[in-house]
Amino acid sequence: MSELLGFDAYAPREVARRIETVGVAKANMATLPLLMLGVLAGAFIALGGFAFLIVKADASLGWAASQWLGGLVFSVGLLMVVVAGAELFTGNNLLAMAWAEGLIGTRAVLRNWLLVCMANFAGAAGMALLIHLSGQTELHGGALGARVVQIAQAKQELSWTQAFFRGVLCNVLVCLAVWMAMAGRSVVDKAVAIVPSIATFVAAGFEHSIANMFFFPLAMWVQAESAVGAPVTVSGMLANLVPVIAGNLVGGSVFVGLTYHLIYRRGLGGAAPSADAAPPHP
Template sequence: MKTEIYGFDAFSPGEVADRIENIGLVKARLPMISLLMLGLLAGGFIALGAMYSTIIFSDHAISFGISRLLGGFVFSLGLLLVVVAGAELFTGNNLLVMAWADGKISMFEVFRNWSIVFIANFLGAFSVALLVFFSNHASMNNNGVSEQYLIIAQSKCNLSFSHAFFSGMLCNVLVCLAVWMCQAGRSIIDKVVVIVFPVSAFVAATSCPGILHHLPMEKTI
């Protein structure tokens, strides 16, 4: 399908599908060092969003609904940085199955990308957790932020397998929808608008990169 270069209208669903497949082809064939570096960045970006949202959640004077709305809003910073900077995020890269389904890449290339990116995301999130710890960020709000890190990490660790699995699946669906809709936009503003709402919706779900930030924080505090 031929895609227009200039214009103000959003790309059609068919054009978005083509764009996702072509991007998947490029991602699947990136050199290992590029995947590692971009994966590290993505893990760090998501950790920054998780750090930002933890500040909101630490203020217990805010009602449950408002805190979740604001927390999800600021958490979207992470995915915005990933999309605009072009980093490699495991959850967003689940869309590589589009290129695989169309026969453009092999299943080996899909799993190669996922495995490298997942490990790099963990290392990136862990690195930011160390930076946050040594910056004494957790002492904010009279140590309320550190208490919130403990609450979040412990609640995630206490999830049953089925709860964690299906909650994580819901998170992946929303992240993939956000990334998909980003490809329909033509400007940075378009991408910001379409990312915020899906990300705000999955604060009740289990974000894998987000957990990779909260768990190390729980151990370092």
């Protein structure tokens, strides 16, 4: 009956097995393709960030409208990661599920997170440099460049506590988007799953570490050519990224990954874990 109605998504328990299977593949991936896919993911998120800047540079939009529209266009970044294929640190926090099931070791998880995070930074900062060199920050009479500086300034002024908990909330939504996308069987399914969650975290002003790896370098390159506002510094970037990365880890690994592991793989959801073979890599 569900197929006749067009509802053929994977059930949550099946999604849990699929994420574990993918997690094993990610943890065992060779270093070179892992780094290359990580660079791509950073670049994809940066493109979503650039689309967000185009919206935010338009002062004619009201605050709520610009937040939600900015979130909608930013979601193209994660959609490219999921559909085109790339390795994103925040999404890979779901490796905690395969780790908790004993399918991969702690060293393999930490290796993946470290390499992917570094590669994401290279991709995001590299895309920021390309955008700067192309003159795109001069769009709308320089409003786009001024806007990214304002955004970076606001981010580096956050307290450690604010940055951490905004990172937690952000990656709860990001990993929920990845979780729901794994339930889909088509590109349309995945888009419907991804866009609302990502638009929500952006509209709410939560902190995504990889997006910040784009905003900060771009703001610093803008300021290198013209003094716009208070300085955006490397130390300011690190003061933001450290708590945001920690918050992203907690939000994705603990609040999503380990929670669903306990529910669907440890039998807290009402039924014993299935003995069915895990599905192939999607």
